[in-house]
Amino acid sequence: xxxxxxxxxxxxxxxxxxxxxxxxxxxxxxxxxxxxxxxxxxxxxxxxxxxxxxxxxxxxxxxxxxxxxxxxxxxxxxxxxxxxxxxxxxxxxxxxxxxxxxxxxxxxxxxxxxxxxxxxxxxxxxxxxxxxxxxxxxxxxxxxxxxxxxxxxxxxxxxxxxxxxxxxxxxxxxxxxxxxxxxxxxxxxxxxxxxxxxxxxxxxxxxxxxxxxxxxxxxxxxxxxxxxxxxxxxxxxxxxxxxxx
Amino acid sequence: xxxxxxxxxxxxxxxxxxxxxxxxxxxxxxxxxxxxxxxxxxxxxxxxxxxxxxxxxxxxxxxxxxxxxxxxxxxxxxxxxxxxxxxxxxxxxxxxxxxxxxxxxxxxxxxxxxxxxxxxxxxxxxxxxxxxxxxxxxxxxxxxxxxxxxxxxxxxxxxxxxxxxxxxxxxxxxxxxxxxxxxxxxxxxxxxxxxxxxxxxxxxxxxxxxxxxxxxxxxxxxxxxxxxxxxxxxxxxxxxxxxxxxxxxxxxxxxxxxxxxxxxxxxxxxxxxxxxxxxxxxxxxxxxxxxxxxxxxxxxxxxxxxxxxxxxxxxxxxxxxxxxxxxxxxxxxxxxxxxxxxxxxxxxxxxxxxxxxxxxxxxxxxxxxxxxxxxxxxxxxxxxxxxxxxxxxxxxxxxxxxxxxxxxxxxxxxxxxxxxxxxxxxxxxxxxxxxxxxxxxxxxxxxxxx
Numbered sequence: 001x002x003x004x005x006x007x008x009x010x011x012x013x014x015x016x017x018x019x020x021x022x023x024x025x026x027x028x029x030x031x032x033x034x035x036x037x038x039x040x041x042x043x044x045x046x047x048x049x050x051x052x053x054x055x056x057x058x059x060x061x062x063x064x065x066x067x068x069x070x071x072x073x074x075x076x077x078x079x080x081x082x083x084x085x086x087x088x089x090x091x092x093x094x095x096x097x098x099x100x101x102x103x104x105x106x107x108x109x110x111x112x113x114x115x116x117x118x119x120x121x122x123x124x125x126x127x128x129x130x131x132x133x134x135x136x137x138x139x140x141x142x143x144x145x146x147x148x149x150x151x152x153x154x155x156x157x158x159x160x161x162x163x164x165x166x167x168x169x170x171x172x173x174x175x176x177x178x179x180x181x182x183x184x185x186x187x188x189x190x191x192x193x194x195x196x197x198x199x200x201x202x203x204x205x206x207x208x209x210x211x212x213x214x215x216x217x218x219x220x221x222x223x224x225x226x227x228x229x230x231x232x233x234x235x236x237x238x239x240x241x242x243x244x245x
Numbered sequence: 246x247x248x249x250x251x252x253x254x255x256x257x258x259x260x261x262x263x264x265x266x267x268x269x270x271x272x273x274x275x276x277x278x279x280x281x282x283x284x285x286x287x288x289x290x291x292x293x294x295x296x297x298x299x300x301x302x303x304x305x306x307x308x309x310x311x312x313x314x315x316x317x318x319x320x321x322x323x324x325x326x327x328x329x330x331x332x333x334x335x336x337x338x339x340x341x342x343x344x345x346x347x348x349x350x351x352x353x354x355x356x357x358x359x360x361x362x363x364x365x366x367x368x369x370x371x372x373x374x375x376x377x378x379x380x381x382x383x384x385x386x387x388x389x390x391x392x393x394x395x396x397x398x399x400x401x402x403x404x405x406x407x408x409x410x411x412x413x414x415x416x417x418x419x420x421x422x423x424x425x426x427x428x429x430x431x432x433x434x435x436x437x438x439x440x441x442x443x444x445x446x447x448x449x450x451x452x453x454x455x456x457x458x459x460x461x462x463x464x465x466x467x468x469x470x471x472x473x474x475x476x477x478x479x480x481x482x483x484x485x486x487x488x489x490x491x492x493x494x495x496x497x498x499x500x501x502x503x504x505x506x507x508x509x510x511x512x513x514x515x516x517x518x519x520x521x522x523x524x525x526x527x528x529x530x531x532x533x534x535x536x537x538x539x540x541x542x543x544x545x546x547x548x549x550x551x552x553x554x555x556x557x558x559x560x561x562x563x564x565x566x567x568x569x570x571x572x573x574x575x576x577x578x579x580x581x582x583x584x585x586x587x588x589x590x591x592x593x594x595x596x597x598x599x600x601x602x603x604x605x606x607x608x609x610x611x612x613x614x615x616x617x618x619x620x621x622x623x624x625x626x627x628x629x630x631x632x633x634x635x636x637x638x639x640x641x642x643x644x645x646x647x648x649x650x651x652x653x654x655x656x657x658x659x660x661x662x663x664x665x666x667x668x669x670x671x672x673x674x675x676x677x678x679x680x681x682x683x684x685x686x687x688x689x690x691x692x693x694x695x
Contacts, residue, residue, distance in 0.1 A: 021646065045646045048626045087626055090371020097519065098373045100629060126497055129631065130662060132642045132655035149629055149640055149657065153513050160629060181500025184665050185657075207328040207694060217333050217653075238337040244619050244649045 021045040021138040026244060050083035056094030058157060059086060059101045065123055066103075069116040080109035102160040107172050110163050114178040117150060117159070125150035125159055128175070130185035133193035135218045143167040144195050148175065148182075165195060174200040192217035290318060295679070297326045303402065304690030306683070308667065312676055320671040320679065322664050327694040335654040339620030340366050341581070343651060345438040347641075350656060351692030352435055353398050356391040357634045358656065358692075359440035360384050361641040364521055365630035366442040369623045369645050372574055378563075379570040380444035381522045386560040387430070387439065388522075388632075389553040393464065394420045395635035395687075396546040400471060403543070403684035407484055412474055419467035422460040429453060443580050444573035454561045461554060468550055476544060485540035489670040489682030492537050499669070500662050503637030504549065505686060507533045508541040515633040527556050539685035546687075549635075579621050582613050620649040634659050636687050656695060660688040 023045065026038035054060050063084055067077035082104045089098040105113050117125040129149040136143055148161040165172050174197040175182045186197040187206040194215035197203055205212060214221050225237025290313050297305040305326035311319035331350055335343045343366070347358040367373050401416025424434045430449050431439040439446050475481050491501065493509040506513055514531040516524040532548035534541035573580040582598070602610040625647035631640045637659030644653040663686045670682040 043647070046625055087368075087628065089368040089626075089628060090373060096373075097521075098368045098628075100368075102627075127502075128500055129638060129640045130500065130657045132653075132657070134627075134644050134653045147627070147642060149642065151638075153511070153518070156518055158519065158629070158631075160627075179500070180498045181662060181665065184661065188661075205325075207325040209325070216330065223330075223333060223337055238334070241337075243337075 018047040018049045019044045020047055020136045048085055048087060051086040055084065055086045055101065057099065058155075059084075059094055059099075062101070062123060062157065062159065063103075065120060066113070066116055069120045069123070070112065073112060073116070075109060075112060079106070080113055081105055100158070100160060102162055105161050105163045107163045107165055110161070111173050111175060111178060113161065114148070114150075114175050117161075118178055123152065124154040125152045125157070127151040127153055128179035128181050131175075131182055131189050132185075133189040133195055133217065135193055135220075137167075137219045141166045144170055144193055146172055146189060146195055170194055171196045171198050173198055174203075176200055191215065194218065293676075297323070300406075303683070303688055306664070306688060306690055306693070308671075308679065308683070310671075310676065310679065315675050315677075317671050317674055317676060317679060320668045322667045324661070324664065324690070324693050327690045329695065331695045332654055332656065335651050337650065339649055340442055340623055340651060341620060343654060344441055345436075347654070347656065348436050348438050349691065350695050351634070351636075351639075351658060351660065351689045353689045354391050354395040354635050354692075355435055355437055356384075356387045356440060357632055357639050358641075359437065360388055360522065361630055361632045361634075361639050361656070362643070362654065363440050363442045364632070365628045365641040365643045366623065368628035368630060369626055369643060370442065370579065370621075371624070372443065372576065372579070375574050375576070376444055377571045377574065378523070379448075379567045380572045382560050382563045382567065383430075383445050383449060383572060384440055384522050385524065385527065386557060386564065387427070389556045389560065390423050390426060392553045392635045393550045393557075394423045396550050397471075399635070399684070399687040400475070400543060400546055403681070403687075404475065404481075406680050406684055407481070409474070409481070412471065415467055415470050415474065419464050419471070422463050422467075426453075426457055426460055429456060441573070441581075443576070444571070448572045449564065454564050457557070457561055461557060465554060468547065468554075472547055476547070482540060484677075484681055485538065485543060485685075486536070487538050487540075488674065488678045489539045489685050490537050491666055491670050495666070495669055499666050501637065501666055503634065503659055503663070504542050504545045505637070505663060505666070507531065508535075508545055509537045510535045515631050515638050519631065521630070521632060527559050529553075529556050539681050542685045546635075577612075578616075581616060582609065622647060622649055623651075631657075636660050636689070636692075637663060656692075658692040658695065660686070660690070661693045661695075664688050664693060 021044070023043045024041065026041055055063065070077055070080055085102040085104065086094055087100045087102065088094065088096070089100065091099050103113070117123050127150070129151060132147050134145040134147065136145065142164040144165045144167060146163050146165070150159045150161065151157070152159070163172060172195055174186055176186065177199070183201065184206060186200055187203060189195050190197060190203050191205040191207050192215055204210065208216065223237070223239035225239065227237060228235045290311055293310045293312055295308040295310055297307040307323035307326065309321040309323060310317050331346050335346045338346065343362055344359045347362045348355040350358050364373070367376060397416040397420045401413040401420070404412025404416070427437065428434050430453065431437040431446070491505065491509070493511055495501070496506045496509055502513065510533050512531045512533045517531055529552045532545050532552065534545055602613055623645040625645050627642065627644040629640060629642050631638050639659055640657030642653070642655040642657070643651055646652040666686065667683060670686070671679045674682070
């Protein structure tokens with residue numbers, strides 16, 4: 001599901017779209033007849049795809065140095081990092097403060113990549129600002145994403161690592177050995193998404209009670225809520241209201 | 246209801262069928278507390294449960310202390326008692342409604358969540374450079390005033406916990422001056438939802454800068470009083486100096502930012518390191534200390550209040566210079582058309598605007614209705630924005646699927662992260678030092694648990 005443009009007719013140079021989901025219709029209702037005319041609407045959810053070199057700003061330097069450091073440790077850059085994404089966020093060049101660099105790291109190589117990013121003097125991403133999970137239930141085989149936000153105080157740079165795990169095998173290596181601060185953040189991500197961080201010193205729930213069933217921020221977990229009566233009318237709970245897919 | 250009974254649901258009624266699957270917790274029974282206490286049986290140590298209702302835990306922080314006499318040999322923090330699912334709820338509202346939710350996370354510093362969320366949303370929309378200058382000035386003004394109120398709460402309650410009630414009353418009196426300013430601008434003393442994607446909800450009222458200058462004079466007076474009461478006070482110094490120490494290496498490992506990090510001497514401040522809202526154009530210093538203890542942190546917080554006053558004065562001058570300029574992006578697909586005004590009921594849209602959309606332009610009415618109920622679409626992708634929160638670096642991670650609601654909104658709350666340092670700061674100290682050490686971290690549990 002991650003690449004729809006793949007086909008015999010597509011040239012090798014064609015951009016691969018990162019489709020995470022395809023939605024049909026509008027208003028979030030699929031259980032009644034289409035009276036709106038929007039029922040035939042098809043909208044793929046396309047995330048930004050891999051960027052081509054040059055990335056601009058200091059991004060090329062960091063990627064190059066990381067490649068060298070990983071190669072010194074016997075790890076090829078392309079094996080560890082599946083793609084590099086630059087989000088310009090409306091800016092003309094990557095020099096703008098809103099431009100962001102994301103490295104998609106294969107999960108088995110996450111810890112060595114973090115170690116290299118933290119320890120090499122030209123990278124020196126010494127401060128981790130934690131982990132956040134994202135659930136893409138329709139991205140088959142890549143349902144669970146964990147995003148790591150790193151800061152280099154030394155060089156004044158910010159970088160994002162993203163790694164994915166399938167729902168059938170929701171395991172990621174723990175980064176606590178490199179960034180001790182990720183301890184609670186990984187517990188939070190486990191609590192809310194059910195991602196198991198292997199090697200974490202004490203992976204228990206942190207926000208929800210210990211005996212809670214389910215992982216509340218997954219997309220298949222209902223929001224909950226009850227209808228509320230207000231001035232004679234009944235307002236449905238938020239997750240059953242009209243939505244614009 | 247029975248069709249969904251097997252689905253984990255927060256609001257399902259409990260029935261006998263569920264009873265068998267749910268583990269019972271009783272005060273003397275099988276709970277996790279019992280496990281901890283049982284571990285300690287037969288040894289000369291006591292396990293004390295401090296909180297979640299203890300007044301010095303700033304809300305509902307639970308500390309599990311293992312003590313040997315008066316010495317703390319092990320300290321663990323338990324959180325989650327105030328988890329309200331704000332991040333999950335934000336996935337079911339429009340981007341504009343998101344500010345109404347995230348403002349309630351750290352309720353002592355609401356403007357920082359609003360600003361962080363809106364800046365992240367603006368990144369995704371690609372309108373970072375289109376936000377009007379006056380809107381950024383107002384954001385900076387509100388954030389810096391909010392920084393002062395937050396630090397005043399920290400210093401005031403911290404003093405109160407040590408028995409210095411006067412510190413608390415002076416701190417809260419000063420805070421009241423600024424809360425009146427918030428009320429004048431946003432209509433509310435907290436939970437403002439004032440900063441919106443694209444700008445701010447409404448311009449500051451007429452005569453606001455004069456009112457603010459008067460109030461700030463009083464605030465400066467109270468800050469002087471606080472300094473006189475605390476900084477040279479021998480009891481205060483004895484209680485705080487060399488207590489709750491955490492050095493630079495410890496801070497970096499545990500991801501501690503804000504005044505706690507700066508008390509180790511590293512001048513790391515997001516306003517300088519990665520400026521937003523035009524902070525690079527303001528003149529201010531980042532105070533640092535080298536004591537790495539609770540006393541240094543208290544001094545730094547007081548000093549930061551004075552630096553915030555400096556920024557506020559510059560912002561007020563800019564407000565005077567830009568009077569009448571727009572406070573919302575020009576894009577009519579993002580900015581609400583509403584012209585807010587104070588009506589007979591104390592709030593609402595201006596009468597002229599309602600007359601126009603109801604009487605003369607059906608298209609304007611439809612546009613207004615669609616924009617408010619459906620919201621605007623945000624291009625698919627993700628953005629990360631951090632702002633310098635009074636307690637450290639607040640990070641906002643938003644993911645959009647191209648729809649009208651956030652696909653995911655995550656807040657890296659500094660209090661949540663900083664509480665990891667409780668054990669390092671408290672172990673080996675006295676029980677009474679725990680109160681001081683926790684107060685120097687300044688956790689706000691609304692932000693911790695979200």
